[in-house]
Amino acid sequence: MRRTLDKKLLRNLLTMRAQIIAIVLIIACGVASLVTMLTSYSGLTTSRDAYYARYRMADVFAPVKRAPRSVLYDVERIPGIREVQGRIVFDVTIDIPWIAQPCSGRTSSVPDRPGRILCGLHMTAGSWFEGDGTRQVILADRFAREHRLKVGDDLLVLMNNKKQPLRIVGIAQSPEHVYLIRGAGDIIPDHERFTVMWLSESFSESVFGYEEAINDILATVERSANVQEVIASIDQRLEEYGAIGAYALKDQASNRYLNDEIEGMEASAGVVPIVFLGIAAFVLNVLMGRLVRSQRGQVAIFRAFGYSNAQVVAHYLKLALLVGLLGAIVGSALGLWFASAIGALYKEFFDLPFYVFQIDTNAIAGGLFVSVGFATLGALQAVRAVARLDPAEGLRPAAPSTYGRTLFERVRPLWRRMGFASRMVLRHVARTPARAAMAAVGIAFATAIVLFTSYIYDAWDAMVDTQFRLIERQDARVVFHEKRGREALYEVRHEPGVLAAEPELVVAVELANGPRTRRTGILGLPRDTELHGLLDRSMRRVALPEDGLMLSQALADVLGVVRGDTLEVRVLEGERPVLSLPVTAVLDEYLGAFAYADIELLSRWLDESYVMSSVRLRVDPHYEDELGTALKDLPAVAAVTFKDRTVKAFRDTAEESQQLSNAVLLFFAGVIAFGVLYNTARISLAERARELGTMRVIGCTQREVGLVLAGESAVLTVLGLIPGIAFGIWLSWVLSKAYATELYRFPFVMHPSNVVTSVCAIVVFAVIANALVLRRLRKSNVIEVLKTRE
Amino acid sequence: MSPTDAKASLYSARGLTKIYVMGEVEVPALREVDLEVAESEHIVLLGPSGSGKSTLLHMLGGMDRPSAGTLAFRGRDLTHEDDRALTLFRREHVGFVFQFYNLVPSLTALENVEMAAEIASDPIDAREVLDLVGLADRADHFPAQLSGGEQQRVAIARAVVKAPDVLLCDEPTGALDASTGILVLEVLQHVNEKLGTALIVITHNEAIGDTADRVLRMGSGRIVHEARNETPRAPSEIRW
Numbered sequence A: 001m002r003r004t005l006d007k008k009l010l011r012n013l014l015t016m017r018a019q020i021i022a023i024v025l026i027i028a029c030g031v032a033s034l035v036t037m038l039t040s041y042s043g044l045t046t047s048r049d050a051y052y053a054r055y056r057m058a059d060v061f062a063p064v065k066r067a068p069r070s071v072l073y074d075v076e077r078i079p080g081i082r083e084v085q086g087r088i089v090f091d092v093t094i095d096i097p098w099i100a101q102p103c104s105g106r107t108s109s110v111p112d113r114p115g116r117i118l119c120g121l122h123m124t125a126g127s128w129f130e131g132d133g134t135r136q137v138i139l140a141d142r143f144a145r146e147h148r149l150k151v152g153d154d155l156l157v158l159m160n161n162k163k164q165p166l167r168i169v170g171i172a173q174s175p176e177h178v179y180l181i182r183g184a185g186d187i188i189p190d191h192e193r194f195t196v197m198w199l200s201e202s203f204s205e206s207v208f209g210y211e212e213a214i215n216d217i218l219a220t221v222e223r224s225a226n227v228q229e230v231i232a233s234i235d236q237r238l239e240e241y242g243a244i245g246a247y248a249l250k251d252q253a254s255n256r257y258l259n260d261e262i263e264g265m266e267a268s269a270g271v272v273p274i275v276f277l278g279i280a281a282f283v284l285n286v287l288m289g290r291l292v293r294s295q296r297g298q299v300a301i302f303r304a305f306g307y308s309n310a311q312v313v314a315h316y317l318k319l320a321l322l323v324g325l326l327g328a329i330v331g332s333a334l335g336l337w338f339a340s341a342i343g344a345l346y347k348e349f350f351d352l353p354f355y356v357f358q359i360d361t362n363a364i365a366g367g368l369f370v371s372v373g374f375a376t377l378g379a380l381q382a383v384r385a386v387a388r389l390d391p392a393e394g395l396r397p398a399a400p401s402t403y404g405r406t407l408f409e410r411v412r413p414l415w416r417r418m419g420f421a422s423r424m425v426l427r428h429v430a431r432t433p434a435r436a437a438m439a440a441v442g443i444a445f446a447t448a449i450v451l452f453t454s455y456i457y458d459a460w461d462a463m464v465d466t467q468f469r470l471i472e473r474q475d476a477r478v479v480f481h482e483k484r485g486r487e488a489l490y491e492v493r494h495e496p497g498v499l500a501a502e503p504e505l506v507v508a509v510e511l512a513n514g515p516r517t518r519r520t521g522i523l524g525l526p527r528d529t530e531l532h533g534l535l536d537r538s539m540r541r542v543a544l545p546e547d548g549l550m551l552s553q554a555l556a557d558v559l560g561v562v563r564g565d566t567l568e569v570r571v572l573e574g575e576r577p578v579l580s581l582p583v584t585a586v587l588d589e590y591l592g593a594f595a596y597a598d599i600e601l602l603s604r605w606l607d608e609s610y611v612m613s614s615v616r617l618r619v620d621p622h623y624e625d626e627l628g629t630a631l632k633d634l635p636a637v638a639a640v641t642f643k644d645r646t647v648k649a650f651r652d653t654a655e656e657s658q659q660l661s662n663a664v665l666l667f668f669a670g671v672i673a674f675g676v677l678y679n680t681a682r683i684s685l686a687e688r689a690r691e692l693g694t695m696r697v698i699g700c701t702q703r704e705v706g707l708v709l710a711g712e713s714a715v716l717t718v719l720g721l722i723p724g725i726a727f728g729i730w731l732s733w734v735l736s737k738a739y740a741t742e743l744y745r746f747p748f749v750m751h752p753s754n755v756v757t758s759v760c761a762i763v764v765f766a767v768i769a770n771a772l773v774l775r776r777l778r779k780s781n782v783i784e785v786l787k788t789r790e
Numbered sequence B: 001m002s003p004t005d006a007k008a009s010l011y012s013a014r015g016l017t018k019i020y021v022m023g024e025v026e027v028p029a030l031r032e033v034d035l036e037v038a039e040s041e042h043i044v045l046l047g048p049s050g051s052g053k054s055t056l057l058h059m060l061g062g063m064d065r066p067s068a069g070t071l072a073f074r075g076r077d078l079t080h081e082d083d084r085a086l087t088l089f090r091r092e093h094v095g096f097v098f099q100f101y102n103l104v105p106s107l108t109a110l111e112n113v114e115m116a117a118e119i120a121s122d123p124i125d126a127r128e129v130l131d132l133v134g135l136a137d138r139a140d141h142f143p144a145q146l147s148g149g150e151q152q153r154v155a156i157a158r159a160v161v162k163a164p165d166v167l168l169c170d171e172p173t174g175a176l177d178a179s180t181g182i183l184v185l186e187v188l189q190h191v192n193e194k195l196g197t198a199l200i201v202i203t204h205n206e207a208i209g210d211t212a213d214r215v216l217r218m219g220s221g222r223i224v225h226e227a228r229n230e231t232p233r234a235p236s237e238i239r240w
Ligand SMILES: Nc1ncnc2c1ncn2[C@@H]1O[C@H](COP(=O)(O)OP(=O)(O)O)[C@@H](O)[C@H]1O
Pocket: B020, B021, B022, B027, B028, B029, B047, B048, B049, B050, B051, B052, B053, B054, B055, B056
């Protein structure tokens, strides 16, 4: 007995394979989203931890102006400190002959001989220095790849006002620079024009005149130590050497961006898979129910043969279990595949030497649980109702299903004009409102996902547009090695192609609002700045205050301040004054976390009348290359960035990671829309075979019969599209409010064209699903059913 | 109306054969059947289950194509017509009535009839036909609100409304009790007489043969016996 039922189960699966595949794919997508996000989250976290541990990432960073190397013995004795290392760090200019602008670099000293050091190097090519390392350099892997530089090549570097070629002996990656940016004012890495590199201690000492001296200290702390206390002790000890204040790993720029991504992912991993899995579980539940209900006749026959209720229920539960299991397996496989693709992107984006890809068994177990659970639940509800039927019921010629008049019929003139096909469709949909609603909800979800995906695209566009057209209005930026006076402005204004120039000054500060503190740079601009648009929340330009600060939204959020609050500003340079300043405006910026003030105010903090660290330029585009080449020869210039290139680099980075996730989202939407409509139409085809056969006998053509089926799909699609659009807009709005890291926030934009595109996409999915069912209708002989009993 | 030799031919079948191929088994359902049907003729098909009655009826109605032999309708060869042509043939010329009424449950009685009228080129008024089958007052009821006999009469009205040239009925009274069955037969005969529609009825009930102009008896895919009724009886006169 059992064996026969199992055979039937297998045959059921085979004959319903298209429907089963659609259902399995839906739940698989839900499971995949869970597995993808959790696996990526744990993968990136584990990779970071492993990288930091293996290459001994420092816990504390303490830059000073100049200190004797012997100070390290004192620092080592500070309670809580485990290991200390000193080094010489300098910004230099690199001349890459084939690019028209100067490139800048940062050199760090490492011991002449290889050994266990803090912030160790992962060598990807070449080896450590020979001899005392004079005129030798170990170059960052990313930069070497960017310019196809190899071990043995020479690199022309301007150090301490002297241009000299350095022989590349090794190429390496470092845990200190997983996200490589120049300084506080930068958001986006410029791998083409900025790099780090390592020189031997002996060579650094001689070339920078730092014999037996250092200007940067790295330290690790005991696990039990209080990092804040350790930092306070270090600051105290180093004060006399011009320390600008030690900071912990969590404030280190590169690490902060990496952690930002991890935290962002943790946040979305808590939401996105739940939404997706919820949608999938819902659709699965509905479809399993309908699948079982469509087998009503067979259930009656089993019951008539004397199979017990429990046996029949168990039979269908097996089917559900199989579907759930398949969904979980396919979903986990898909999820792991996506996660490995994301892992590859992360490895590149964060310049990791390795990526620890770990299979997150919890995610897979969770996916399995939800998948099997909801498949079973859907089947159970339906099969219980079906099994409760009197066995004779299913063998009697079925009474015609009861239909009634629908609401539409109140509109007499309209109803009169409708053909019988439209009437059949409308009455059929109205007769099973719960079922129609379920299908419509599925379509609504799919619509929302498509709309949401297109929103993300537009949000990026709006973000880039706001940041680089309305806010950063300059064409280029010239960064100096050291702060300079007004003369720098005049100097730059005379370079070829410069149409306008404005100074800017970045001052390192710690901003504090009670216990909330943030180390950052304040950007000083002229109060009548033309090249930087300070926009408030209604996108109106606001002027810089004489005696106050403006914060970007992200920074205001971090510090928990609003307009009108007062912040304590601890300047980390010069005489290190501590001031109290009001926040006069919170700016609607989407990229980065910045503070702004009047450049004259900032200069005064440094006891200067008017200094600048960089200059913004408006440039005649025809002179870009000429200008770049001219600036290469100015020893004061550390770097030049042209905005267009930055924007392009940013778009490239963003698009790479987005294309993948958008493809996944669209695939998911397609599977849901397709799965729901295909199953609805297939079940309709099975349930209404007699009706459709009758139409054919009367002389209706295949097309006319197909229209009745497709009409039902069309009505359900329209019913789903409307709430789907609303839901999609809401989802987008929620994301724009909820998703905010320090690196970026999403503006809320919704173009009508997106709605049109989403509707079109869903209609395409619907057409494909219907085309398949109609093809089936054409191939099957519907007249055949009329020759047999029901 | 009794056929005369002068009466024009409606159907002409020669060596009509149908073999169903089921996997490796061949089931001969019809074996070289020759048949002439005249315009407006009333025929009853009798025979045991599986003798090929339905198969023959489906063939005449353009729902199936023969495996061999020829079938002509008013001189038009149906044997090689494609699906689309057969659909149009059904639409224009044939009305079907089945044992199970196969009404569209989502349409009212009137709408079920109108549905057939809508696609026909020269239909009769739907209400008039409902009146003809005695259901004018049930026009706005849904199938679920009608009795079996009433549903069958709606099915007849639906078959008749397009003014077909032939009405093909496969055990139209099979699921009905005697008095309802008689009512349905009367309606069919009424249509045959009033509209001149040829009528071919399959039945298991020998007595119904008395109402026809001609009785064909089938066995093993062949017409094994044929009898003419000079004086067909009214359905109400037969013993069920
Ligand atoms: N679609 C079909 N496929 C295979 N065999 C069929 C099919 N339809 C009918 N048959 C077979 O053809 C023979 C005649 O069937 P049918 O015309 O339905 O007989 P009747 O209507 O006289 O009971 C039977 O043996 C039946 O099993």
